[in-house]
Amino acid sequence: MSSNDASDRELVRRTREGDREAFGVLVTRYLRPALALAWEYAPSLDDAEDLVQEGFHRALRGLDGFDASRPFRPWLFTILRNVARNAVARHARWNAVAIPDEHSSEEPDPLEATYRLELRDRIEAGLDLLPPMQRACFRLCDIEGFEGPEVATMLGVDPATVRTHRHRARAALRKALQGLNGERKA
Amino acid sequence: MMTTHDERSAFEPRLPDDPGYWSALAERISDSAAPVFAELQSRSAWWGALDRFGPALGIGALAAAVATIVLLSGVGASSTSLSEPPLASATTATDLVENAFQPPSMPDVITLMVIASEESQ
Numbered sequence: 001m002s003s004n005d006a007s008d009r010e011l012v013r014r015t016r017e018g019d020r021e022a023f024g025v026l027v028t029r030y031l032r033p034a035l036a037l038a039w040e041y042a043p044s045l046d047d048a049e050d051l052v053q054e055g056f057h058r059a060l061r062g063l064d065g066f067d068a069s070r071p072f073r074p075w076l077f078t079i080l081r082n083v084a085r086n087a088v089a090r091h092a093r094w095n096a097v098a099i100p101d102e103h104s105s106e107e108p109d110p111l112e113a114t115y116r117l118e119l120r121d122r123i124e125a126g127l128d129l130l131p132p133m134q135r136a137c138f139r140l141c142d143i144e145g146f147e148g149p150e151v152a153t154m155l156g157v158d159p160a161t162v163r164t165h166r167h168r169a170r171a172a173l174r175k176a177l178q179g180l181n182g183e184r185k186a
Numbered sequence: 187m188m189t190t191h192d193e194r195s196a197f198e199p200r201l202p203d204d205p206g207y208w209s210a211l212a213e214r215i216s217d218s219a220a221p222v223f224a225e226l227q228s229r230s231a232w233w234g235a236l237d238r239f240g241p242a243l244g245i246g247a248l249a250a251a252v253a254t255i256v257l258l259s260g261v262g263a264s265s266t267s268l269s270e271p272p273l274a275s276a277t278t279a280t281d282l283v284e285n286a287f288q289p290p291s292m293p294d295v296i297t298l299m300v301i302a303s304e305e306s307q
Contacts, residue, residue: 018227024216031212036201045200053215060222123197143197 008072016063027056030073034080036144037154040136041084051087055080077154119177126176130169137162138169241306249299256295 003011003025014022034055038048059066059079066075127135133155140151141162148166152159202208290298 018223020216020219020223023219023223024212027215028208028212031208031215032201035211039200045202049211049214052211053218056215057219057222060219061226064226120198139200144199144201 009068012063012066012068012072015060023060026072030076033146033150033154034076036140036146037077037080037136038084040132040139041088047087051084052080054087055083058083074153074156078156081156122176123173126173127169129176130172133157133161134165134169134172137165138173141166142170242303245299245302245306249295249302252290252295252298253292256290256292 003021006014006022006025008026008029011022011026015026031052034052035045035048038051038055039045042048042051055076059076062079066072127139130138136155137151140146140154141148146154148162149159152162155162
C-alpha cells in the first residue's frame with residue numbers, strides 16, 4: 001500500500017516514528033481545508049499559509065499526546081483553530097477585513113464588468129457584515145465548495161449548526177443583493 | 187434559489203486552483219518541519235535512555251535519599267544498626283519506641299543498595 005492510500009492512523013503511527021514522508025502525506029491530505037479555515041482568521045493568503053504551517057508543526061510536536069484511537073482530522077483542526085485564535089489575539093490588524101486578491105479575468109463587456117464588480121463588492125460587503133461563523137460557513141460551503149459535515153469538523157461545530165448559519169447567511173446576502181438586481185432591471 | 191448565473195460567477199473561490207501551488211506549499215510545510223523532527227528524535231532518545239536505565243536510576247535515587255536522611259540525622263548512626271533488634275536494647279516502653287525509629291547505619295544502607303541492585307538484575 002502506498003503512503004497516499006494509508007489511513008490517517010497508519011500515517012500518524014509512522015510520523016511518530018520519524019517518517020517524514022508520512023507527515024508529508026498528512027500535510028497534503030489536509031492542506032486545502034486547513035488553508036481555507038486559516039484564511040477565515042487571517043487577513044491574507046500569506047498569513048493563512050503561515051498559520052497552517054504553524055498548525056501542522058504544532059500538531060507534529062503534540063503527536064505523542066494524541067490518542068490514536070480517535071480520528072485525526074478533528075484533532076488537527078482543533079489545533080489549527082487554537083493557533084489561529086492566538087494569532088488573532090496577537091495581531092490587532094487581523095481584526096480588520098482583508099481585501100481579497102484581484103483575480104485576473106477576461107472582461108467581456110464594460111457594462112457587464114461594472115455590474116460584476118459592483119456585485120462582487122456587494123457580496124464582499126455583505127459577507128463582511130455577517131457574524132464570523134455565518135461568514136465562515138457560507139464561504140467554506142458555498143464558495144470554496146466544502147461539504148457541510150467537513151466544514152463542521154473544520155469549525156468544531158455540529159453539522160446542523162453549519163446548516164443554520166448557511167441559511168442565515170444566504171438570507172442576509174439575498175437581502176443585500178436585492179437592491180442591485182432591482183437597479184439593473186431598471 | 188438564491189443566485190442567478192451572474193451572481194454565481196461573482197462567487198469566486200479564494201483558494202488557488204493551481205496544483206503547483208498546493209504541492210509547493212505542502213513541500214514548504216514538510217521541509218520546514220525538519221527541525222521539529224530533529225527535536226522530537228532527540229526528545230525520544232533522551233526518554234528512551236531514561237526508560238532503559240529507569241530501574242537502576244530509581245534504586246540509586248532511593249539509596250541516595252536514604253543515605254541523605256541517615257547523614258543528616260546523625261543520631262546514633264554508629265552505635266545502633268538495623269541488625270540489632272529494637273527489643274534487644276529496650277528496657278522501657280519509651281526505649282522500645284525510640285529504638286524502633288532509629289535510622290539505619292551506613293553499612294546497612296550499602297548492604298540494602300547492593301541487594302536491591304542484584305535483585306533488579
